[in-house]
Structure formats: C-alpha cells, structure tokens
Amino acid sequence: MRIFKTAQEMSVFSRKTRRDGKSIGLVPTMGCLHEGHLSLVKSSLGSSELTVVSIFVNPAQFGKNEDFDKYPRNLEKDIALLKDSGVDVVFAPEAVEMYPEGFLTFVEPQGGLEEVLEGEIRPGHFRGVATVVAKLFNITDPDKAFFGQKDAQQCLIIKKMAQDLNFSVEILIMPTVRETDGLAKSSRNSYLSAKERKAAPAIFKALQMAQHMIELGENNPAAVTAEIRKMIGRAKLLDLEYAVVADPETLRPVESIGSRALALIAARVGTTRLIDNMLIER
Numbered sequence: 001m002r003i004f005k006t007a008q009e010m011s012v013f014s015r016k017t018r019r020d021g022k023s024i025g026l027v028p029t030m031g032c033l034h035e036g037h038l039s040l041v042k043s044s045l046g047s048s049e050l051t052v053v054s055i056f057v058n059p060a061q062f063g064k065n066e067d068f069d070k071y072p073r074n075l076e077k078d079i080a081l082l083k084d085s086g087v088d089v090v091f092a093p094e095a096v097e098m099y100p101e102g103f104l105t106f107v108e109p110q111g112g113l114e115e116v117l118e119g120e121i122r123p124g125h126f127r128g129v130a131t132v133v134a135k136l137f138n139i140t141d142p143d144k145a146f147f148g149q150k151d152a153q154q155c156l157i158i159k160k161m162a163q164d165l166n167f168s169v170e171i172l173i174m175p176t177v178r179e180t181d182g183l184a185k186s187s188r189n190s191y192l193s194a195k196e197r198k199a200a201p202a203i204f205k206a207l208q209m210a211q212h213m214i215e216l217g218e219n220n221p222a223a224v225t226a227e228i229r230k231m232i233g234r235a236k237l238l239d240l241e242y243a244v245v246a247d248p249e250t251l252r253p254v255e256s257i258g259s260r261a262l263a264l265i266a267a268r269v270g271t272t273r274l275i276d277n278m279l280i281e282r
C-alpha cells in the first residue's frame with residue numbers, strides 16, 4: 001500500500017494510473033475509521049481497479065466552536081486497517097498541504113441546499129466540505145467517489161457540486177452502517193460516555209417510528225415530527241436539534257408526505273452532536 005502525504009505525489013501517481021488505463025475509486029474520510037468507512041472502501045475495491053482512501057480532518061468544515069481540535073485521530077491504526085482491507089493508496093496530507101499560506105479560493109455552494117438543516121446550524125460547513133472534496137477530486141482524478149447516506153445533505157451537495165463544476169466523476173452513495181442496536185456508526189460515537197452510548201440509539205428508534213407511521217399511511221409531516229419530538233424528549237440525555245420530514249432531493253420540509261420522504265434528525269447526546277436519517281418509501 002502506498003502512502004502519500006503531498007498533493008504533488010498523489011497527483012502524479014493518479015495521473016499515471018489513469019494513463020495506464022486503470023480506473024480509480026476514491027473514498028474521502030476524516031479517519032478514525034469504522035465499518036461505515038470500510039463499507040465504502042469495499043464498494044470501491046469491488047468496482048475500481050485502484051482504490052484511494054483519503055484521510056484528512058478538514059479544518060475548513062469545522063466552525064470556530066466545534067470539535068476540530070479534539071476530533072479523534074488515529075492514523076497508524078487507520079493505515080493498518082486499510083492495508084488489511086487491500087486498499088492501494090492512502091492520501092493523508094497535513095492541513096498546510098491542503099491549505100498553504102495564502103490559500104484563497106473556496107467552492108461555495110449557493111441556492112438552497114446548503115442553507116437548511118446542517119447548513120443552518122453549521123454556517124460555512126458545506127463551503128469547507130465542497131472545497132476539500134473538489135480539491136480531492138482534482139488531486140486523485142477518480143472515476144468514482146464513494147460517500148455515505150448517513151450524511152445525506154453532504155451527498156446531495158457533492159453530487160450537485162460535481163455536476164455544476166463538470167467533474168467527470170460518478171458519485172456513489174452507500175447505505176448507513178449501524179451498530180446492532182441501530183446507532184449509526186460514527187467517529188464521534190467515541191465521545192459518548194457509557195450512559196450516553198446507551199441512550200443514543202433513541203435517534204434510530206425515532207426514525208424507525210417515523211417510518212412505521214408513514215408506512216401505515218400518515219401523510220402529515222407535523223404529526224410525524226411531533227412523535228419524534230416526544231420520543232427523543234423522553235430519552236434521557238438527548239436534546240433534539242431538528243427533526244424534519246423532507247423532500248429527499250431538496251431537503252425542504254414537505255407539506256404532505258408522498259411516496260418518498262427523508263426523515264432527518266440531529267440531536268445532542270450530552271455534548272456530542274449526532275445526525276442520522278432514513279429514506280422512507282411507500
């Protein structure tokens with residue numbers, strides 16, 4: 001397995017790979033890898049001749065009072081895991097490599113998708129995400145790039161960014177990998193105390209309840225979100241930030257639930273912020 005730390009080395013390698021006629025799959029991550037990340041890796045390995053996993057905790061997507069400094073990092077362990085998985089290349093740049101002194105050009109999503117939900121609570125977050133993903137696309141020149149449905153809003157914004165900026169990369173969205181009790185796997189789960197960890201699956205249970213209500217014919221999104229509020233309200237240690245039944249493409253709240261809806265929840269468990277969502281079809 002090759003490990004590159006500079007954009008130059010990574011870029012030379014990916015251009016050569018493409019010239020040799022090999023396809024590249026990219027899996028962008030912030031490291032501290034778990035089975036959610038590894039499911040994306042597996043998909044890439046199964047459909048691309050060469051798989052690049054990037055590990056980069058992107059400062060541009062963290063707000064001032066967010067957890068950039070304490071975000072879990074474990075590069076050695078990540079590298080060992082990826083080696084075992086059969087990954088070809090790890091791209092793990094330092095922050096100054098991606099944002100050297102004098103860096104001034106950002107990719108700024110505009111027009112709606114970035115304003116709601118995560119975008120409303122985390123201003124500038126998707127600007128940071130879009131910028132780093134655009135840079136990773138340029139550096140690694142992938143045919144395919146793999147993202148997780150767990151970050152549904154991020155997936156939609158990246159798909160749109162790739163289309164708007166004419167990146168010739170196919171964006172593939174993989175299902176959310178969960179713990180046995182339903183909690184979506186996340187690097188941030190490592191912040192949870194034992195009590196918080198026990199309480200956290202209430203987020204998934206609330207999504208399941210929403211799914212059940214909608215499948216049984218509930219058309220009124222307010223009725224669904226009211227039940228989610230009640231359920232999260234009853235769960236000790238959880239504070240709901242938002243619960244929305246939205247259009248799966250625009251993420252705007254729907255007035256009446258149709259054949260497809262996306263239920264999204266963000267909640268704090270103690271000081272840890274967790275997000276999850278479920279696509280509901282009927």
Ligand code: AMP
Pocket residue numbers: 028029030031035036037039040146147148149150151174175176177178184185186187
């Ligand atoms: P992160 O390291 O949290 O930035 O995540 C890197 C990629 O892994 C993103 O595309 C995430 O959506 C995806 N991902 C994170 N958690 C999961 C999960 N539980 N299941 C599937 N994909 C995930």
